[in-house]
Amino acid sequence: MPRTKPRTSNKGTYTGEQMKAALQDVLAGKTIRSAAKDHDLNYNTLNRKYKKLNGSEIPDESLLTANYTHNQVFSPDLEVELTSYIRERSELGHGLDTDEVRTLAFDFAEANAIQVPENWKVKKTAGKEWFMAFMKRNRTLPLRLPQAFSASRAACFNKPNIQNYFEKLNTVLDRNPRFASGERIFNADEIGTTTVGAITRKVVGPKGSRQVHQAQSHERGESVTSMFFAYANGTFLPPVMLFPRITYNTGMGKDCYPGTKGIATGKKGYMNHIVMVQSIQHFIDHSNSSKENPSLLIVDNFGSHITLSVINLCKENGVTLFTLPPHTTHRTQPLDVGVFKPFKNAYNKAVHTWNSQNAGRSVSIYEVAGFVHTAILQSFTPQNILSAFRATGIHPFNPDIFPEKDFFKSSVTYQENPPEAGPAQLANNEKDDNAIPLND
Numbered sequence: 001m002p003r004t005k006p007r008t009s010n011k012g013t014y015t016g017e018q019m020k021a022a023l024q025d026v027l028a029g030k031t032i033r034s035a036a037k038d039h040d041l042n043y044n045t046l047n048r049k050y051k052k053l054n055g056s057e058i059p060d061e062s063l064l065t066a067n068y069t070h071n072q073v074f075s076p077d078l079e080v081e082l083t084s085y086i087r088e089r090s091e092l093g094h095g096l097d098t099d100e101v102r103t104l105a106f107d108f109a110e111a112n113a114i115q116v117p118e119n120w121k122v123k124k125t126a127g128k129e130w131f132m133a134f135m136k137r138n139r140t141l142p143l144r145l146p147q148a149f150s151a152s153r154a155a156c157f158n159k160p161n162i163q164n165y166f167e168k169l170n171t172v173l174d175r176n177p178r179f180a181s182g183e184r185i186f187n188a189d190e191i192g193t194t195t196v197g198a199i200t201r202k203v204v205g206p207k208g209s210r211q212v213h214q215a216q217s218h219e220r221g222e223s224v225t226s227m228f229f230a231y232a233n234g235t236f237l238p239p240v241m242l243f244p245r246i247t248y249n250t251g252m253g254k255d256c257y258p259g260t261k262g263i264a265t266g267k268k269g270y271m272n273h274i275v276m277v278q279s280i281q282h283f284i285d286h287s288n289s290s291k292e293n294p295s296l297l298i299v300d301n302f303g304s305h306i307t308l309s310v311i312n313l314c315k316e317n318g319v320t321l322f323t324l325p326p327h328t329t330h331r332t333q334p335l336d337v338g339v340f341k342p343f344k345n346a347y348n349k350a351v352h353t354w355n356s357q358n359a360g361r362s363v364s365i366y367e368v369a370g371f372v373h374t375a376i377l378q379s380f381t382p383q384n385i386l387s388a389f390r391a392t393g394i395h396p397f398n399p400d401i402f403p404e405k406d407f408f409k410s411s412v413t414y415q416e417n418p419p420e421a422g423p424a425q426l427a428n429n430e431k432d433d434n435a436i437p438l439n440d
Helices: 016-027 032-038 043-053 077-090 098-111 119-123 128-137 151-156 158-171 273-287 309-314 334-338 340-357 363-378 382-391 423-431
Strands: 184-196 225-232 235-244 261-264 295-299 319-323
Touching: 032 043, 032 334, 043 077, 098 128, 098 184, 098 295, 128 158, 128 334, 151 158, 158 319, 184 273, 184 340, 184 363, 184 382, 225 273, 225 334, 225 363, 235 273, 235 363, 261 273, 273 295, 273 309, 319 340, 334 382, 334 423
Parallel strands: 184 295, 235 261, 295 319
Antiparallel strands: 184 225, 225 235
16 A cells, blocks of 8 residues: 655754654663654664663763764854855856765865864865765755756856946937837847757656666757747747758648748758848738837847848848847846746657557657647747746846846856057057957
């Protein structure tokens, strides 16, 4: 019969009073297991403490507390200083692993002339026992698997850069009251999908198996790119799908979202300046953009997005093209921030469901449009889209959406503007025909 009430456990946290009361019960004749249960203690911990008595009297309560509360190398003030440094390193994007924290603890003890165990001196690092106790004392510092974060993103997402971006965005929003109200604000971005799909879900498997496998139709699939247009009012326009084929046939759009435009882009299926013009025309048609009905389209600064032909097409049809700062789209692009992650999860789930229902068959690009359609219905919800525009500070307009701690990573690389050049430097620059102004 399955257990109806979960077993409670304090996971090793206990007081000296708890342990003393439990030991008294054991000496009075109660079993170790029942005493541990009555006093909410770990059985092995109580058993170890009982064996240490070896017939002697129960020691003082202060000696019965958990080791991580009384066997502490650093004073509380120094430990706060140590944890603050570790937390700051993590916020800067240079977190410390287990071995680095232990090495840091030893160096910190040496610098503060603190007496440490002999094994610390021999190995030039803190012991594993100290680290485990340290982590239990400081539960706001959990061990987590870090995500890769490029140096360019860390450097470009700095406060002056973001302030400048919001100032320019505010200027654009002031051009038209329908921009400021969010009535005609759009965000465009593309995302790649493959005929394989990523494995992102855990599955139930037999106990004892070292590996649990998930069948896939290919080891390396074909990539299809989809460009989406999200509306600040919580809706979206039909996407544009780019297929890695020389010519497009209607079979590629089987089961697609209504209104989807399919384009063959060559062997790779990536966005280029020619396809971008077609995508913008698709946006203009579905958004009813014109000089009488202008719209604001926010895109990243990828080269194919801002060609002369694209800019001219936008001007002719009342579309204001506004580009995001380089390497900041992970925080400033609404689709990246609030929609694409649930979209990917829903897409991968759709691929795996198809594989399980079609054993022995391979997914082709003729099924991708149907998977994208399924993922759209689950991810492009009004709640996700509205939250994405709100989280990026675009609508409602909020230039203070990012707190100071979000710029910590850039503080490692950001430098203030250099001092203005003196007369001698200016004279030298005038003689140099190849000199290029730093600020254009």
